[in-house]
Amino acid sequence: MARKRFLLLGAAALLTVSACDFIRFPGDGGPPPTTPDAGPAVPPGAPGPPPPGAPVTDPYGTGDQPTDPGTDTPDTDPADTDTSTDTPDAVTPDADAPDTDTPDTDTPDADTPADIPTDTPADTPTDTPDDSTDTADTDTTPPADTPDPVEPPAPVEPTFSFYGPGALLPGTGEGAPEDMIFSPDMVFPIKDSPAYLQSMVFTFGGGMVGGDQCDERNFEYPWRDNFCETRTSNRNSAYCPISKIHQGQDIRVGTPASCRSERSTAAADREAHEVVAVEDGIISNVGSYSVNLRSGGRIYKYLHLNMKRLSVSIGDTVQAGDTIGYVSNDFGGTPTVLHLHFEITQNNGNGGWDYVPPYTSLVAAYERRENGPGELIDDGDVAIASVPAFVIPEGVEIIE
Incomplete structure (x- = not known):
């Protein structure tokens, strides 16, 4: 057991010796160790002197004194100075040892508060200018290429005026105030001449008034409905409040001058004002003074044409216009x-045909022909009231 302990101690001693550069022992022939200012030499193998109790200003006895305790003094020991003229190999310092000989020239630590600038220089441009606060950059002058404001289009002037549906002349009957357009896509029946919708019986030149049919007052707006106007013959419509009525709309055509010219022309030669088909269809009847155009569920009837100058015959197919x-x-x-x-007239689905008010369909068709709106006279009732009511004499026959 004692031998085993001896071997372990020996091994530990060998490990200690191997960690040293060399081993000193008495009689090795080396110089006796000395300690400056410490008295006689320490015998070989004896422990060194105890550490001083106060700081030593010159521990190596070189006579050098540091001038600033806070300043690192490089080691100038001549024994450590390499007097060789060869370029020394670069020595990589120990990463674990602090560098006390070389001043710290590394980039300052970005985390050090004292090294972080707190104020932005005045001339440092900002990445995104704040237009809401930077009044110097605000340009109140509009760009040169900014278009001028577009003015709204001027109102379109009406091309004609008209009273509302059913607004008959006072004393001439009870009209049908029907706003429905029964034929919304039809062409106006007069090709291009000026047209005036009005009564032919209760205006100048008519059977109830007298005067000249070419009177200039007959060729003025506004238009006036005369569907349901009083007649002597027993004619009616589901849309009229009374029986014995006018079943269509009268249309005066042209001007006072053309009226006089046509009146002086032989009846068989009159062709100043052209009448056209209002829809695609078939000529279904030609009478002594009428022509019927059938188009689907409607029949359009034209009266008082120059029957000697018709352009169609029964059975002809025609196109609108x-x-x-x-x-x-x-x-x-x-x-x-x-x-x-x-x-x-319109098919009622029960095998019969009803006379429907044509006034609103004619107004819409004339607007399309004239490419402009008509002006509805809102005070039609006032205008009607200002006209003396007709008194139809007893027993007078009223015809077309």
């Missing part, structure tokens, strides 16, 4: 004024 004939005053053996009487 095709010529049918010319305005005149044919009425069999009974005279009437120069005008077109226009009717619309």
Whole structure:
């Protein structure tokens, strides 16, 4: 057991010796160790002197004194100075040892508060200018290429005026105030001449008023409805409040001058004002003073044309806008004024045909023809009241 302990101690001693550069022992021939200012030499193998109790200013006895305790003094020991003229190999310092000989020239630590600038220089540009606070950068002058404001279009002037549906002349009957457009896509029946919707019986030259049919007052706006106007014959419509009515709309055509010219022209030669088909269809009937155009569930009836100058015959197929004939005053053996009487009858689904108000369909078609709106006279009732009411004498026959 004692031998085993001896071997372990020996091994520990060998490990200690191997960690040293060399081993000193008495009689090795080396110089006796000395300690400056410490008295006689320490015997070989004896422990060194105890550490001083106060700081030593010159521990190596070189006589050098540091001038600033806070300043690192490089080691100038001549024994450590390499007097060789060869370029020394670069020595990599120990990463674990602090560098006390070389001043710290590394980039300052970015985390050190004292090294972080707190103020932004005045001339440092900002990445995104704040337009809301930077008044110097605000330009109140509009760009040169900014277009001028677009002015709203001027209101379109009405091309004609008209009273509302059912607004008959006072004393001439009870109208049908029907706003429905029964034929919304039809063409106006007069190709291009000026047209005036009004009564032919209760205006100048008519049978109830007298005067000249070419009076200038007959060729003025506004238009006036005369569907449901009083008649002597037993004619009716589901849309009229009374029986014995006018079943269509009278249309005066042209100007006072053209009226006088047509009146002086032989009836068979009158062709100043062209009448056209209002829809695609078939000529279903030609009478002594009328022409019927059938288009689907409607029949359009034209009266008082120049029957000697018709452009169609029964069974002809026509397109909207095709010529049918010319305005005149044919009425069999009974005279009437120069005008077109226009009717619309509509299939009621029960095997019958109803006369429907044509006034609103004619207003819409004329707006399309004239490419402009009509002006509705809102005070139509006031205008009607200002006209003396007609008194139809007892027993007078009122015809077209």
